[in-house]
Amino acid sequence: MGYSRYDLESPYSQFCYVCSGVGCEQKKSEDLYRNIKNEVRNRGIGASVQVVRTGCFGLCEKGPIVKMLPEETVYIDVKPEDAAELVERHLVKSEIVTRLQLKDTARRPHLEVKNDRGHYQKQVRIVLRNCGKIDPENIDEYIAREGYGALDKALFEMTPEQIIEELKLSGLRGRGGAGWPTWLKWNFGRKAAAAAGTAYVVCNADEGDPGAYMDRSTLEGDPHSVLEAMTIAAYTIGATQGYIYIRAEYPLAIKRLETAMKQARDYGLLGENILESGFSFDIEIRLGAGAFVCGEETALIASIEGERGTPKPRPPFPTDSGVWGMPTVINNAETWANIPVVILRGGKWFARIGTENSKGTKVFALTGKVNNTGLVEVPMGTTLREIIYDVGGGMQEGKAFKAVQTGGPSGGVITAGHLDTPIDFDNLAKLGSMMGSGGMIVLAEDDCIVDVTKFYLEFSVEESCGKCAPCRIGTRKMFNILDRFTKGTARPDDLWNLEVIADATKKASLCGLGQSAPNPILSTLQYFRHEYLAHIDDETCPAGVCKDLMKYSIDAEKCIGCTVCARKCPVACIDGKSKELHVIDQERCIKCGACVAACKFDAVLIA
């Protein structure tokens, strides 16, 4: 976005951002923040230096993080006791505290895309525009960055029709997984609301994908953006009540939302007669309680109503009959965070970013065997290669790339041959995966495809609500078969069984959970059938992950009989006299690998 905070007219000339995301807070960043504030006050420089708490920088493993502006210096691993030195040297004497400085330039807060010359491009950051840049507990900072400008514009300069038209121009599609055009959903909601006389808007912040946390970061780092967007939607469709359905496991995000709602009410931006426009709208928080299926919209509605969160057949769609049977527009948290930008900059501006049918950016949670893990916001159409090698800094320890998993338990894998495919909703679906909520897990040669697939199926078994048999039984059966593969007890016809059950579960399940639970299997069978076969035919795990298929033995040539392994073995299954060859009792070996680590002579072999 066009400006940065410190070129705004501001009484401050220096800014000190202290991360208060979950990772850093666990490492005493709150004490650090207090100490820095005190040091600044004691030195009498409080009038020119602003100390701000921010959301996660995406550098959690190096936290607590402090970032200084305008120099853009990033300090890592800063302890509360470092506050005095940091303030004295950086803020007073204008020198860099090299001891704490982040030197690795490849590792910047919120991973950014490099251009050809290796420089960091000015990134189009829309969803995360304020994360790590404002104090999420201070509404003034949000307002200073054009916050609530979109609401003002919507209420006083735009009709609901114009808002929907702008959304249509923008091409924004839902970020919760399915990629449903947002304008269409609002339009349905608006028409139904006109007939029903009332309606609800809901923010889906259930974020169930076990490898994703962008919604949580957005809500922790920029809660007002979601409140503002929901208020705009309420005005557009004619709702007076909103709900934010958020996981109880996200206490910090909940706290920030509560604070933000209170401040917005105090400022007349939420509640009765918003900005004296005559329009009233308020929001309530509803806590999820650890059920993945509640991310599915009909289950989410049941949960908001205080019931067991079991899905219902659609239609009716929530836009016709949602919370308390009334028209309800449900959007994902990241979708919401896009809305104020669309309204302020215009649909046309937004539509310039991205690909033909997928506009704007997408936030991914990049993890797995890459050097730089963290949240990445890239324009739609960026290739996987750019994300993994430019943003992610390449593979860890020079490991060979195997695949990328996207879409979590509903998605699939993408192989090396497709690394140059521009990522958008349609291309991912074509490759047999899906966008999902944005988990992106990079797998290397030492990750076992069957084991990873089993992980997702285990997840689906646990999370299946049990309402319909194909999903309840199918996921269990598929898990059992995969389990046999990893234990070396798979039967020759198991591959065939797996495909038949996957197909049946996909076709016959009631909701998206069961319908997509087989995807990880179908996708990996398409690209990595040979790895499955190796588990049956050769009884080996090519990645060396499935322990039951591994055999530990001691090389007679190399063993000098030092007895170290025998002493380290937790089940005492290594036999041998001092200075003589040692032997592992295969029956009792639990394949823990302790002997491999213990032997200084590389004498323990794994096959």
Added chain:
Amino acid sequence: MRSDYVTDAPLASELLDFIESQRDKKGNLIAILHKAQEVYGYVPWDLAEKLSEELQVPLAKIYGVLTFYHYFKLNKPGKSTISVCMGTACYLQGAPELIDELSRILGIGVGETSADGEFSIESVRCVGCCGLAPVVTVDEDTFGKLSAGQLAEILGRYRAAHAEAEERMVAAGAGSAGATAEVNHG
């Protein structure tokens, strides 16, 4: 501090106040159960019975909701709760081995509490710092890049802290498990 749940004692005033504030909100059941768990640390069977009476909601419905959602605990948790992250990144970096080792040390599985009441083990999904995988949280503390070998020592620290806290309680002569509990929102 949490209140201890005592079968014969009246419901904590904090919980009753909350129920009052929610009385005429539609769909308030889950919120009330969250509050109950916040106050007592878990929602035992006979607390569900009391709530059923208090709220005039059938017990079957309360139990249906309690058992549907993983977040609600029906059994008393240990003094410290060990949560092993079983998100994708942590799984790939060896979280299952951490669970195995914890089970071995404590003699319990996921979702159970050790016989001495010291620890319970939970598995959670991505706690949002995958860069630190595998991640384990004990109560409010996070431990990243853990290996199974480090767990025994960590548990030892918490055991010591529990014992110390107990001693302090005894020294202060206060068995004051009062009816009011502090709200701890994270």
